[in-house]
Amino acid sequence: MSKRDKRPSHHRPVQPLTSPEESRVRVESLIASGNTRGALDLAKQFFKEARSTEAEALVIAAYEARIGEMLAQGLYDEATALAALVGERFPAHRHRIVPLVRQSKAIAAGDLRPLLAELAAAARPRRQEIEAILTRELRDPRLLADADALAADEPLRRAARAVCDLFAAVTSGPLPEGALAALDQVSRHSPLAPWKLLIRALDAYYRRADGVALANLDAIPPHAAPARLVPVLRHLIGEPGALDQRSPAVGALIKAVSGGRTLLRQHLLRLGRALEARDPGTAVAAVERIMPLFDFEPVPVKRIFTATVLQHWYRLNLNLTPLVEALRRDRRDLDWQRETQRLIALTLERAGAWEEALLFWDGYLTAATRAGTLPAAGRAPARVLLHMAELFPAEREAVLDRFCVASEEDLEALIRAGELPEYLDRGRLLARARRVDPDPRVFQALVAHWATRDPRLAEAEAEAWRQARPRDLEPLLHLVRATERRGAHRRALDLLDRAEAINRVHPEVRQSRFRLLLASAERRIREGRFALALADLDRLEKEPVATSGDTSAYLGAVRSVAARRSGDGAAAVRLHEELASRLGNGTMLALILSSVAEESFGLEPPDAPGPASPAETVQALARSGDLFRALDRPLAVPPALLARVEHDLSGASPADLHSLCVGGLYMGRPALTYAASGEGLAGDGPLLHRFLLARGRALAAAASRRERDRAVLCLRAARELAGRARDMDAVRDASSAIDALARPHETAPWPLRVPVADTEPLATEEIARLITAERARRQVPTFTAEKARRKRQRAPRRPQRDLFDDFFAFLKKNR
Numbered sequence: 001m002s003k004r005d006k007r008p009s010h011h012r013p014v015q016p017l018t019s020p021e022e023s024r025v026r027v028e029s030l031i032a033s034g035n036t037r038g039a040l041d042l043a044k045q046f047f048k049e050a051r052s053t054e055a056e057a058l059v060i061a062a063y064e065a066r067i068g069e070m071l072a073q074g075l076y077d078e079a080t081a082l083a084a085l086v087g088e089r090f091p092a093h094r095h096r097i098v099p100l101v102r103q104s105k106a107i108a109a110g111d112l113r114p115l116l117a118e119l120a121a122a123a124r125p126r127r128q129e130i131e132a133i134l135t136r137e138l139r140d141p142r143l144l145a146d147a148d149a150l151a152a153d154e155p156l157r158r159a160a161r162a163v164c165d166l167f168a169a170v171t172s173g174p175l176p177e178g179a180l181a182a183l184d185q186v187s188r189h190s191p192l193a194p195w196k197l198l199i200r201a202l203d204a205y206y207r208r209a210d211g212v213a214l215a216n217l218d219a220i221p222p223h224a225a226p227a228r229l230v231p232v233l234r235h236l237i238g239e240p241g242a243l244d245q246r247s248p249a250v251g252a253l254i255k256a257v258s259g260g261r262t263l264l265r266q267h268l269l270r271l272g273r274a275l276e277a278r279d280p281g282t283a284v285a286a287v288e289r290i291m292p293l294f295d296f297e298p299v300p301v302k303r304i305f306t307a308t309v310l311q312h313w314y315r316l317n318l319n320l321t322p323l324v325e326a327l328r329r330d331r332r333d334l335d336w337q338r339e340t341q342r343l344i345a346l347t348l349e350r351a352g353a354w355e356e357a358l359l360f361w362d363g364y365l366t367a368a369t370r371a372g373t374l375p376a377a378g379r380a381p382a383r384v385l386l387h388m389a390e391l392f393p394a395e396r397e398a399v400l401d402r403f404c405v406a407s408e409e410d411l412e413a414l415i416r417a418g419e420l421p422e423y424l425d426r427g428r429l430l431a432r433a434r435r436v437d438p439d440p441r442v443f444q445a446l447v448a449h450w451a452t453r454d455p456r457l458a459e460a461e462a463e464a465w466r467q468a469r470p471r472d473l474e475p476l477l478h479l480v481r482a483t484e485r486r487g488a489h490r491r492a493l494d495l496l497d498r499a500e501a502i503n504r505v506h507p508e509v510r511q512s513r514f515r516l517l518l519a520s521a522e523r524r525i526r527e528g529r530f531a532l533a534l535a536d537l538d539r540l541e542k543e544p545v546a547t548s549g550d551t552s553a554y555l556g557a558v559r560s561v562a563a564r565r566s567g568d569g570a571a572a573v574r575l576h577e578e579l580a581s582r583l584g585n586g587t588m589l590a591l592i593l594s595s596v597a598e599e600s601f602g603l604e605p606p607d608a609p610g611p612a613s614p615a616e617t618v619q620a621l622a623r624s625g626d627l628f629r630a631l632d633r634p635l636a637v638p639p640a641l642l643a644r645v646e647h648d649l650s651g652a653s654p655a656d657l658h659s660l661c662v663g664g665l666y667m668g669r670p671a672l673t674y675a676a677s678g679e680g681l682a683g684d685g686p687l688l689h690r691f692l693l694a695r696g697r698a699l700a701a702a703a704s705r706r707e708r709d710r711a712v713l714c715l716r717a718a719r720e721l722a723g724r725a726r727d728m729d730a731v732r733d734a735s736s737a738i739d740a741l742a743r744p745h746e747t748a749p750w751p752l753r754v755p756v757a758d759t760e761p762l763a764t765e766e767i768a769r770l771i772t773a774e775r776a777r778r779q780v781p782t783f784t785a786e787k788a789r790r791k792r793q794r795a796p797r798r799p800q801r802d803l804f805d806d807f808f809a810f811l812k813k814n815r
Helices: 020-032 036-050 053-072 076-089 091-108 113-119 124-137 155-170 179-185 193-206 210-219 225-237 248-258 260-276 280-296 299-315 320-327 334-350 354-371 379-390 396-402 408-416 426-436 440-451 455-468 474-485 489-502 507-526 530-541 551-565 569-583 586-600 614-631 639-647 654-666 670-681 688-699 705-724 728-741 764-776
Strands: none
Touching: 020 036, 020 053, 036 053, 053 076, 053 091, 053 124, 076 091, 113 124, 124 225, 155 179, 155 193, 179 193, 193 210, 193 225, 210 225, 260 280, 260 299, 280 299, 280 320, 299 320, 299 334, 320 334, 334 354, 354 379, 379 426, 379 440, 396 408, 426 440, 440 455, 440 474, 455 474, 474 489, 474 507, 489 507, 507 530, 507 551, 507 614, 530 551, 551 569, 551 586, 551 614, 569 586, 586 614, 614 639, 614 654, 639 670, 654 670, 654 688, 670 688, 670 764, 688 705, 688 728, 688 764, 705 728, 705 764
């Protein structure tokens, strides 16, 4: 026996046929009883055995009955597919099948006219099929009342007119006594019976007879067209149940029936007046009435309202507990409970309360993970943890002051003792993020976090990053720098070989090899191994990096130091003369020689050159700053030279001015950056946005709030112009500076963030006015000096705010 014969049949076995007459009788009997599937199977068997004209007509009749039943069940796509198949197999009978296909498409599109035209002369079985279709598809009784295909005195048409009149009346106002008697002509089996029940339910709803209304709603068949209104009416009555609140049609109907939008506006105005009067009781009552009205508004509107009212509440310093109770009154909506917790965290972080924001972010992450809204591992939870880590103040002193501890070791001890939660340790947060998602951004944040705290831990994290993602270049570059600082040059060169295998032409990779060879030469000079040092310098001069910029001048200065250390003064003098001829700037030569001799080798600097012109001095400082910054070497600049440059920048090129802007920030000299950016803003050019960025970053270090407000405007303008120029590095730098300014200032009595929330791009006219104003401001502001570390006194920690799990806001509208 074949495998096909062994498979079980999906249908009941068809009894053997004896004669054509018996077959016809049995098929017609099955069709009359509604068993179209069995009739079709029997007819197909008869056609397979007989292959006669009579058998073909019988199977076509069975197909017609089957397609009609599928239409009655609402299976329009399946009926269309079956009709197309029959048309292909029996082309001679396509004229009988095509109308069924058209009818199927018309019903699916809501056109019932072909059915109504057939209804008048249909036999009883077909009439029942058509009425079943009308029960399910009749969305407007007026189609039946106005059907010209039905006689004017047709009972179904008369009943449809009565249903139309009563439906319009019951949705317009109260019905007079006895008005529903007109519905008695609609029988319980009529396609208008669901509409009859709906009208009775609406009348009972407006008469406050909720029990009668619910009884009529229960009687409406779930497949009938009016059944779509049943959940809405149940909701209006107040019965709990599932309702598709995202449907615009449902929301519009709810608001139209209940007057929701007008009521919402009234309560919003009431809430606004209560907040202005600092009346929390009235405001909470208004919020309690507003929240249910948002069920049928778009979700972003509800979210914006919650965030706004929370911010107003927080600024007014009102008790948050009753507000949060009102916002999360619907305890059944667990998704909204978690969402409000997230919104509370956002509100607190925008207000500068980073510690309280961490509390709510941790609670949101725990609840969302437990509920399955966020996965336990992956990108989503890692993003939340990274965001939490970014909330910590940039200054570690601020974190330590907040908890009245002297060091991070003391803070760690409090966390281990259970006196403080673990989320208050930024390193632990980043470690959690790495465990849930070992993403390069997480590793990058971990390495940056430990780089200023524990370089060995930063190196360990970079090594873990390299092991997890061997093709990433960033961990190798960090390891190269770290091992170079430790003096492990051989290890650094091995790591650099691996980095070159990934990307040999990367600028930092090429710069790293040059820097390592340079460090090796300098170390050998200190050790007195001058021959090996000179060999290293010869190799360095052949590197491509040595041929660009003023790098060769630095190598010449190192070579002159080697000559001085070895006692060959004449060679050192010749090298100085060669460098002076090559550079053409005596002041720059003096800066390079003095920095190399004094800072790198502890030698006496050479004699200072004679007085130079302002242009030569500016160029010397700009070029020297670029050179030493690229080589990661300290530049020793006499204070008198700095003051001279800051006082007179006339005649400097835009490139030199930009170098001075960057150098001033690098050296911690914002006054130099301010002066150079002002001179750069005096003219127009492709670096205009860079000068605005430098001016904003310099003003960010000013002592007064007014100057920091100027910084925000300059940074916003720089970001807009940089975006237009496609300078994405400048866009990122401006955005980072704006975010840093948004953190609360250390001297602020109340930890509110600087108001930089206006993220709208500045218009061209606004930017032009700002540039004009900055050009006129040449007076250098007062900049804050770096505070010395102080020993902290242990004091009782301020208790955490007793905030609830959720938080939402007020959407203020025009009055």
